[in-house]
Amino acid sequence: MINFSYTIWILLLPFLMFLLLGLAGHKLKAKLSGLLGTFGLGIITFLSYLTAYKYFFTSEKIDGAFQKITALNFTWLQFTDKLHIDMGVLLDPISVMMLIVVTTVSFMVHIYSLGYMKGEKGFERFYSFLSLFSFSMLGLVLATNIFQMYIFWELVGVSSFLLIGFYYQKPSAVRASKKAFIVTRFADLGFLIGILILSFNTKTFDFISLTNPSGAAISQGSSIGFLGLSVMTWSMIFVFLGGAGKSAMFPFHIWLPDAMEGPTPVSALIHAATMVVAGVYLVARMFPIYAISAPVALDVVAYVGAFTSLFAAVIACTQTDIKRVLAYSTMSQIGYMMLALGVAKYGGETGLGYMASMFHLFTHAMFKALLFLGAGAIIHSVHSNYMTDMGGLRKYLPITHITFLIACLTISGIPPFSGFFSKDEILAAAFQSNKFLFAVEYAVAGITAFYMFRIYFSIFWGKDTQYQHTPHEAPATMTIPLIILAIGAAVSGFIPFNKLVTSDGKILETGINLVIAIPSVLIGLLGIGIAYIMYRRESTIPDKLAAMFKYSYKWAYNKFYIDELYLFVTKKIIFRYIAVPVAWFDRHVVDATMNTIASVTQGVSFRIRGFQSGQLQKYAFVFITGAIMLAVLFIYLWK
Amino acid sequence: MNSGIPLQYFLILATVMFFTGVYGFLTRRNLITILMSVELILNSVNINFMAFNRFLYPNKLEGMFFSLFIIAVAASEAAVAIAIIINIYRRFTTINVEDVNEMKF
Amino acid sequence: MAANQIMFVLFSAMIVIFSILTVTSRRILRAAVYLLFVLVSTSGLYFMLNYQFLAAVQLSLYAGGIVVLIIFSILLTSHISQKFESSGLKKNIFSAIAALAGATLSIITILDYNFSATTEAAKEVTMKLIGSSLLSVNYDGYVLPFEVISILLLAAMIAAIVVAKKGAPKPTELPNINQE
Numbered sequence: 001m002i003n004f005s006y007t008i009w010i011l012l013l014p015f016l017m018f019l020l021l022g023l024a025g026h027k028l029k030a031k032l033s034g035l036l037g038t039f040g041l042g043i044i045t046f047l048s049y050l051t052a053y054k055y056f057f058t059s060e061k062i063d064g065a066f067q068k069i070t071a072l073n074f075t076w077l078q079f080t081d082k083l084h085i086d087m088g089v090l091l092d093p094i095s096v097m098m099l100i101v102v103t104t105v106s107f108m109v110h111i112y113s114l115g116y117m118k119g120e121k122g123f124e125r126f127y128s129f130l131s132l133f134s135f136s137m138l139g140l141v142l143a144t145n146i147f148q149m150y151i152f153w154e155l156v157g158v159s160s161f162l163l164i165g166f167y168y169q170k171p172s173a174v175r176a177s178k179k180a181f182i183v184t185r186f187a188d189l190g191f192l193i194g195i196l197i198l199s200f201n202t203k204t205f206d207f208i209s210l211t212n213p214s215g216a217a218i219s220q221g222s223s224i225g226f227l228g229l230s231v232m233t234w235s236m237i238f239v240f241l242g243g244a245g246k247s248a249m250f251p252f253h254i255w256l257p258d259a260m261e262g263p264t265p266v267s268a269l270i271h272a273a274t275m276v277v278a279g280v281y282l283v284a285r286m287f288p289i290y291a292i293s294a295p296v297a298l299d300v301v302a303y304v305g306a307f308t309s310l311f312a313a314v315i316a317c318t319q320t321d322i323k324r325v326l327a328y329s330t331m332s333q334i335g336y337m338m339l340a341l342g343v344a345k346y347g348g349e350t351g352l353g354y355m356a357s358m359f360h361l362f363t364h365a366m367f368k369a370l371l372f373l374g375a376g377a378i379i380h381s382v383h384s385n386y387m388t389d390m391g392g393l394r395k396y397l398p399i400t401h402i403t404f405l406i407a408c409l410t411i412s413g414i415p416p417f418s419g420f421f422s423k424d425e426i427l428a429a430a431f432q433s434n435k436f437l438f439a440v441e442y443a444v445a446g447i448t449a450f451y452m453f454r455i456y457f458s459i460f461w462g463k464d465t466q467y468q469h470t471p472h473e474a475p476a477t478m479t480i481p482l483i484i485l486a487i488g489a490a491v492s493g494f495i496p497f498n499k500l501v502t503s504d505g506k507i508l509e510t511g512i513n514l515v516i517a518i519p520s521v522l523i524g525l526l527g528i529g530i531a532y533i534m535y536r537r538e539s540t541i542p543d544k545l546a547a548m549f550k551y552s553y554k555w556a557y558n559k560f561y562i563d564e565l566y567l568f569v570t571k572k573i574i575f576r577y578i579a580v581p582v583a584w585f586d587r588h589v590v591d592a593t594m595n596t597i598a599s600v601t602q603g604v605s606f607r608i609r610g611f612q613s614g615q616l617q618k619y620a621f622v623f624i625t626g627a628i629m630l631a632v633l634f635i636y637l638w639k
Numbered sequence: 640m641n642s643g644i645p646l647q648y649f650l651i652l653a654t655v656m657f658f659t660g661v662y663g664f665l666t667r668r669n670l671i672t673i674l675m676s677v678e679l680i681l682n683s684v685n686i687n688f689m690a691f692n693r694f695l696y697p698n699k700l701e702g703m704f705f706s707l708f709i710i711a712v713a714a715s716e717a718a719v720a721i722a723i724i725i726n727i728y729r730r731f732t733t734i735n736v737e738d739v740n741e742m743k744f
Numbered sequence: 745m746a747a748n749q750i751m752f753v754l755f756s757a758m759i760v761i762f763s764i765l766t767v768t769s770r771r772i773l774r775a776a777v778y779l780l781f782v783l784v785s786t787s788g789l790y791f792m793l794n795y796q797f798l799a800a801v802q803l804s805l806y807a808g809g810i811v812v813l814i815i816f817s818i819l820l821t822s823h824i825s826q827k828f829e830s831s832g833l834k835k836n837i838f839s840a841i842a843a844l845a846g847a848t849l850s851i852i853t854i855l856d857y858n859f860s861a862t863t864e865a866a867k868e869v870t871m872k873l874i875g876s877s878l879l880s881v882n883y884d885g886y887v888l889p890f891e892v893i894s895i896l897l898l899a900a901m902i903a904a905i906v907v908a909k910k911g912a913p914k915p916t917e918l919p920n921i922n923q924e
Contacts, residue, residue, distance in 0.1 A: 614743030710805050710806065726908060
């Protein structure tokens with residue numbers, strides 16, 4: 001057995017860094033606190049890579065499968081003998097993979113922010129929040145039991161809230177942070193209910209005993225039924241609600257586009273690469289239960305994922321704020337991952353979707369972080385979020401241009417970049433099990449290529465915009481992470497995921513299926529081609545098309561009015577028919593009771609205050625009369 | 640020595656004295672005369688103690704000592720009360736109890 | 745009628761009459777003198793009851809101390825010949841009713857109650873007994889109340905000096921903290 005107990009430092013270091021920067025940050029120089037945070041995360045990144053190396057290449061396998069290793073576990077809260085909540089570190093293929101993803105992207109974002117956030121007010125606050133986020137995300141990833149995961153899940157939500165609302169003077173940022181928090185919190189309620197149902201039936205929180213495919217936990221709960229579905233299915237659907245909230249799946253997706261109000265590095269870290277895939281990670285973590293005892297819940301996952309990916313891709317084609325396009329693109333890609341999980345089965349050849357999903361999670365983290373950081377560099381030099389303000393930037397921002405192009409090619413699934421491999425696996429998995437979902441995803445692949453190159457051409461080619469001051473390339477602290485991530489995005493497709501991360505830990509033999517690969521590349525190229533025609537030069541085609549499909553364009557431009565629907569439901573229905581009567585009851589019954597008591601007291605005391613006349617002899621008279629009456633009462637009348 | 644005088648006579652005498660003091664306390668306006676009424680009340684209580692001691696427990700001394708201490712308390716009370724009265728007189732230039740009524744609502 | 749009964753009637757008559765005069769007299773100095781008579785008569789009652797020591801204390805402390813104190817304060821605060829205006833009739837009537845009701849109640853209670861006299865022999869109250877009881881720490885000793893009353897007297901004396909010495913500070917004399 002290899003000793004993994006040092007992994008505790010992966011959790012403790014960012015927490016200590018958060019405390020240090022949060023409590024003493026304002027006393028340090030801004031630059032020093034940024035460097036401290038980055039340095040701390042560097043150590044964590046190193047530890048994570050060490051752990052990954054040791055886990056994947058030196059730990060012993062049993063029966064050809066990677067084992068789940070509990071590196072650390074201690075009882076944190078002991079309620080009764082059976083009911084206790086633990087904290088610990090669990091290492092298995094997906095958690096180690098996530099460790100790499102989180103620390104790599106986080107490290108890049110830390111370096112990048114040194115340049116991007118330079119001179120901002122609250123620089124050290126930013127870094128302390130980043131540390132808090134890293135801590136909670138790593139805790140989520142390494143959780144040994146579902147309750148620890150839930151705790152860190154909420155912590156991630158809090159740090160996301162804090163970072164979205166980083167520019168707290170901006171009302172839109174405050175609104176966005178509240179929206180993100182409330183929507184995800186609402187979804188987390190489902191997660192909590194799911195945890196309670198699940199644990200009540202299986203009598204355990206622990207992941208290893210929960211997800212053991214031949215263990216008692218899985219077979220136990222499936223016999224009890226409710227409304228035609230087994231109780232396990234219900235609990236898994238509820239758990240997926242939480243995952244859908246964090247991963248911005250329809251219908252909980254409304255917070256993610258607004259969350260772009262936060263600083264761009266935060267969008268790259270939290271809302272593209274790490275936190276939003278927590279939902280995928282959650283489903284992957286519980287995958288044996290989904291696959292074996294709750295296949296209906298898994299279907300829900302697949303269809304929600306497919307719908308969201310299509311839905312978000314269509315909206316992405318119409319948006320003009322580049323960060324929002326990227327946000328919708330993120331939703332679409334996460335939909336892909338969800339779908340891949342949804343079509344997978346446990347173990348063997350049918351477990352392809354699981355591996356594909358994790359593979360795509362990994363590559364997506366790289367290229368989407370790259371896209372966001374690239375967008376950050378563009379915004380940094382142009383001072384605008386809108387594509388309409390940009391054009392012809394390839395001359396001014398060469399490094400950003402190249403890296404952005406690589407990212408666009410990657411997400412479009414063009415070989416040999418990594419997106420090609422992972423997307424191909426997903427499409428193959430979908431093809432294996434469900435032709436309808438395959439068709440949807442195939443279309444989405446084309447749309448993805450189209451909207452990515454739409455923004456690419458609009459920003460870097462297109463019309464030559466006159467800038468007030470010439471855009472200049474970002475400083476080295478920003479371009480170096482871009483280059484590193486571009487390399488990662490380009491080559492991570494060659495990582496043998498089929499040997500490392502599979503549903504049952506065993507090696508899965510896969511190859512590139514040309515029947516799927518060639519059409520998927522072709523549709524990607526088709527999307528790029530259309531974008532080239534429409535946006536390479538200034539042309540009237542987009543406007544004509546928009547005019548032609550006036551209504552559907554307007555619908556998509558307004559995000560299918562989902563936000564308005566939510567507003568309608570909350571304001572017109574919940575507010576008018578629940579909140580208003582409750583407020584009325586509160587004001588006219590609860591408050592009124594209190595007010596009546598108070599006003600009666602006041603009125604009575606106003607009337608009787610004359611007794612307190614200041615006339616000593618009146619008091620004495622009353623006292624003596626009272627004393628005589630009491631004497632009469634007790635001596636003669638009380639018998 | 641006290642044969643032929645029942646205990647009740649002493650008690651009735653003390654009662655009359657006590658309620659005379661109470662009446663004075665309630666009706667007099669001058670703070671000093673109010674103080675005198677209080678002295679009357681204390682004195683009547685002393686008479687009660689002495690009578691009880693003599694008639695009911697002649698072999699003990701509790702009543703007598705109680706009276707002794709009451710006299711001491713009355714003396715200190717009179718001293719403090721007169722100090723306060725003088726102070727009030729300085730402050731309000733009157734010792735009429737009805738004019739000293741600032742402590743009210 | 746035995747001599748002691750005559751004495752009792754005399755003393756009680758003096759006490760009742762002078763008490764009433766004390767609380768009704770409209771000249772304050774006279775009221776003080778009436779009070780003196782009441783106190784002296786009370787000490788006569790104590791002599792009658794064979795408590796010579798207490799009677800002496802009553803004479804010296806009350807008659808000699810307190811009444812003199814009261815007369816001093818009268819001289820400080822009032823004119824000797826000052827006549828009070830009679831207090832309100834309504835107030836007098838109500839107070840009288842209250843006092844009479846209380847007196848009636850008490851007297852009825854006293855007459856109703858059956859006091860059981862002890863048969864034990866009376867103790868001779870000598871000065872030596874009083875002194876040793878006062879300073880005794882035994883079961884029937886009074887050293888603790890004696891000490892308490894000493895402290896009380898000391899405190900009262902200091903309080904009287906402090907209260908009477910300082911006039912109420914006028915607003916202008918209050919130390920102004922803000923200016924420092």
